[in-house]
Amino acid sequence: xxxxxxxxxxxxxxxxxxIVSGAExxxxxGSFGGLGGGGTSAAGSGVDxxxxxxxxxxxxxxxxxxxxxxxxxxxxxxxDPEPRAGQICIRDDIDDAYGGISDFCKQFSIEGATYVGxxxxxxxxxxxxxxxxxxxxxxxxPAELNAKAYTSMSYTQHSVISGAVKAPLPExxxxxxxxxxxxxxxxxxxxxxxxxxxxxxxxxxxxxxxGNYNITSTDFKKEAIQxxxxxxxxxxxxxxxKQGFVDFKNTKFISxxxxxxxxQITHPLIISLDYGVKLSKETDFKIKKAL
Numbered sequence: 005x006x007x008x009x010x011x012x013x014x015x016x017x018x019x020x021x022x023i024v025s026g027a028e029x030x031x032x033x034g035s036f037g038g039l040g041g042g043g044t045s046a047a048g049s050g051v052d053x054x055x056x057x058x059x060x061x062x063x064x065x066x067x068x069x070x071x072x073x074x075x076x077x078x079x080x081x082x083x084d085p086e087p088r089a090g091q092i093c094i095r096d097d098i099d100d101a102y103g104g105i106s107d108f109c110k111q112f113s114i115e116g117a118t119y120v121g122x123x124x125x126x127x128x129x130x131x132x133x134x135x136x137x138x139x140x141x142x143x144x145x146p147a148e149l150n151a152k153a154y155t156s157m158s159y160t161q162h163s164v165i166s167g168a169v170k171a172p173l174p175e176x177x178x179x180x181x182x183x184x185x186x187x188x189x190x191x192x193x194x195x196x197x198x199x200x201x202x203x204x205x206x207x208x209x210x211x212x213x214x215g216n217y218n219i220t221s222t223d224f225k226k227e228a229i230q231x232x233x234x235x236x237x238x239x240x241x242x243x244x245x246k247q248g249f250v251d252f253k254n255t256k257f258i259s260x261x262x263x264x265x266x267x268q269i270t271h272p273l274i275i276s277l278d279y280g281v282k283l284s285k286e287t288d289f290k291i292k293k294a295l
Contacts, residue, residue, distance in 0.1 A: 049214040050084040050185040051114070053092070053157050055287060056131070060139070062105075062153060066289040073139035076105070078155065082114045082128040083185040089113040090159025090281075094134050097152045098291070103142045105153055108134065122182070148292045156284040160222045165190050167273040169235060171264045172196050172203040179207075179273065187217035187281050188229070192273070202263045205235070209242075209275070210257040211250075219252055220280040227253035230278040236271035238262045252279075 056077040057063045068074055082088055093109040100106050115128040134140075165183040179192040189212040197204045211229075213219055221228050228249040233240045242260040244250060250258060264271065 048185055049187045049217065051080065051082050051088055051159065053078055053080045055155065062287065062289060064287050064289065068142065068289060068291050069294050070142050070145055070291065071294065073141050075139050076134040078132045080112060080114055080130040080132065083117045083124065085116045085119045085184055087114060087116045088159050090157060092132055093156045095154050098142065102145050103140065105140055142291050145291060151289055151291055153287040153289065154284065155287065156282060158224065158280065158282040161186055161279055161281050163277045165275045167192060169194055169205060169271045169273050171205050171269060171271065172266060173268060187214050188219055188277065188279065189214060190275065199263065203266055205262050205264050207260045208257055209260060216283065218282040220282065222278055222280045224280045224282065227251065232276045233260060234274045235262050238264060238271065
């Protein structure tokens with residue numbers, strides 16, 4: 005039987021529609037979406053966490069009856085290809101005399117995400133339960149209460165961002181950067197000005213904090229990030245960088261420059277960042293009396 009041209013075209017169109025429809029229905033993001041943990045996707049920011057739901061697990065909106073046992077199940081997810089190690093802490097806002105979640109921290113380590121070349125394949129996950137043994141419970145509260153649990157994650161981040169700076173042309177350009185998922189992103193804009201025997205490359209480096217991450221020094225003591233840079237064999241002059249640190253409390257961008265030869269050359273740009281990361285989340289729940 006011969007297939008007419010019209011039937012063949014219709015079949016091709018139908019196949020394309022089926023492929024597009026299937027692609028739209030494929031889940032995107034990481035395990036948080038699939039497990040229903042209520043966390044935001046960490047695909048762009050590296051590491052995130054969420055409280056997992058379940059019969060005996062504390063989650064947002066949960067009603068816990070006095071005397072009932074429960075625990076906290078934290079899922080950590082890493083989209084960064086580098087392994088991470090840090091600390092997860094948890095507490096509630098109820099006096100410890102009534103039981104519940106006492107202030108407690110656990111160390112964690114998590115493998116890096118799986119990449120093939122620069123293409124993301126799958127995130128790494130780690131589950132941590134609080135308390136280490138047994139369960140929490142509230143007892144002898146005089147009245148029903150609306151309560152909060154506070155969960156925080158902290159770790160240190162090392163990022164290396166690379167790009168290519170062409171000089172003297174083009175005179176203005178946004179540099180394409182190669183960087184992995186992290187809580188702090190960069191963009192670099194270049195302008196070239198002429199000198200008698202050289203050209204000056206002026207770089208505006210903009211820092212963009214992602215999500216609700218708090219960025220600090222690696223010791224978590226000051227609002228600053230450790231910054232170093234190199235433009236090929238030439239040193240970059242960055243006046244806002246003081247003793248290797250950028251004050252991140254108010255600074256959104258810094259300016260750097262280098263004198264380069266007049267020949268058309270592509271110079272590799274390497275920027276290294278070291279900083280501390282902290283992410284905190286609140287969980288609202290209710291403590292009620294038994295009927």
